[in-house]
Amino acid sequence: MSDAKDLADDIWEKVKDHPCYSEEAHQYFARMHVAVAPACNIQCNYCNRKYDCANESRPGVVSERLTPEQALRKVIAVANEVSQLSVLGIAGPGDACYDWEKTKETFEQVAKAIPDVKFCLSTNGLALADCIDDIAKMNIDHVTLTINMVDPEIGAKIYPWIFFENKRWTGREASRILHERQMLALELLKERGILTKVNSVMIPNINDTHLLEVNRVVKEKGAFLHNIMPLISDPAHGTHFGLTGQREPSHQELMALQNQLADGTKLMRHCRQCRADAIGLLGEDRGQAFSMDKIPETL
Numbered sequence: 001m002s003d004a005k006d007l008a009d010d011i012w013e014k015v016k017d018h019p020c021y022s023e024e025a026h027q028y029f030a031r032m033h034v035a036v037a038p039a040c041n042i043q044c045n046y047c048n049r050k051y052d053c054a055n056e057s058r059p060g061v062v063s064e065r066l067t068p069e070q071a072l073r074k075v076i077a078v079a080n081e082v083s084q085l086s087v088l089g090i091a092g093p094g095d096a097c098y099d100w101e102k103t104k105e106t107f108e109q110v111a112k113a114i115p116d117v118k119f120c121l122s123t124n125g126l127a128l129a130d131c132i133d134d135i136a137k138m139n140i141d142h143v144t145l146t147i148n149m150v151d152p153e154i155g156a157k158i159y160p161w162i163f164f165e166n167k168r169w170t171g172r173e174a175s176r177i178l179h180e181r182q183m184l185a186l187e188l189l190k191e192r193g194i195l196t197k198v199n200s201v202m203i204p205n206i207n208d209t210h211l212l213e214v215n216r217v218v219k220e221k222g223a224f225l226h227n228i229m230p231l232i233s234d235p236a237h238g239t240h241f242g243l244t245g246q247r248e249p250s251h252q253e254l255m256a257l258q259n260q261l262a263d264g265t266k267l268m269r270h271c272r273q274c275r276a277d278a279i280g281l282l283g284e285d286r287g288q289a290f291s292m293d294k295i296p297e298t299l
């Protein structure tokens with residue numbers, strides 16, 4: 001964020017040790033992601049499903065898929081070695097709420113073993129309303145929602161389909177449902193007192209100017225941070241299905257948008273889009289040192 005101290009005292013108290021929200025905490029506290037949620041219920045046009053969810057993680061990366069039991073072993077191994085571990089996040093490789101049973105089991109097992117680790121999760125929001133009671137009970141006090149539009153006309157250019165209530169929806173109807181469910185997710189999270197950050201992917205000529213309206217709406221609905229991430233469209237990541245040839249925003253375009261939004265919901269500018277299995281302080285990634293083949297069967 002531009003200046004963490006701009007946050008209200010009660011919010012700052014909750015986020016000050018959280019490397020995702022506090023630039024200062026980035027230097028002193030470590031975060032860890034475990035990739036336990038393989039499936040996704042929507043298709044973003046910029047996502048190549050061979051890789052991790054591009055909404056919260058660095059695109060083009062394949063994380064080590066884990067079962068909840070493997071995730072628990074890995075978290076214990078990391079906590080034994082990395083004394084500053086403060087946050088465990090689940091951000092994919094698909095959608096953490098769609099694969100809810102795996103996400104829930106992982107958090108429950110880790111909470112029993114290491115009660116002082118904080119939890120956060122990242123989701124596209126479509127299925128969040130179905131698990132809000134569990135989220136509130138588990139004391140997950142930070143959630144990231146990816147919201148790229150508040151207008152289904154624009155959404156139809158970003159999302160070719162969604163899977164909802166046992167049915168595949170396409171076109172404008174798909175985006176209308178996704179939009180309504182994302183707004184419901186924001187309302188429910190606010191109602192339960194759960195801090196919500198919104199991520200938006202800036203896609204030139206598709207939603208770049210529209211993100212001003214997204215910012216206004218998510219602020220009104222209670223998001224405490226809005227993180228604008230540039231589309232990363234590297235050919236090495238494969239085809240961007242509906243966005244073939246889509247260019248990335250330039251650094252100047254990103255900065256210009258962030259500056260325009262600076263008076264709205266607090267902006268987060270320090271995010272480096274970690275891998276979905278990142279481990280360590282910001283700027284270091286010790287994920288490879290903790291791959292499952294290096295973790296003993298019993299700890």
Ligand code: SF4
Pocket residue numbers: 019020021031056270271272273274282
């Ligand atoms: Fe969270 Fe981004 Fe920081 Fe990674 S770089 S810990 S995803 S804020």
Ligand code: SF4
Pocket residue numbers: 040041042043044046047048049052053054055093094095124
């Ligand atoms: Fe890919 Fe994430 Fe979008 Fe699902 S929500 S399609 S995993 S970027």
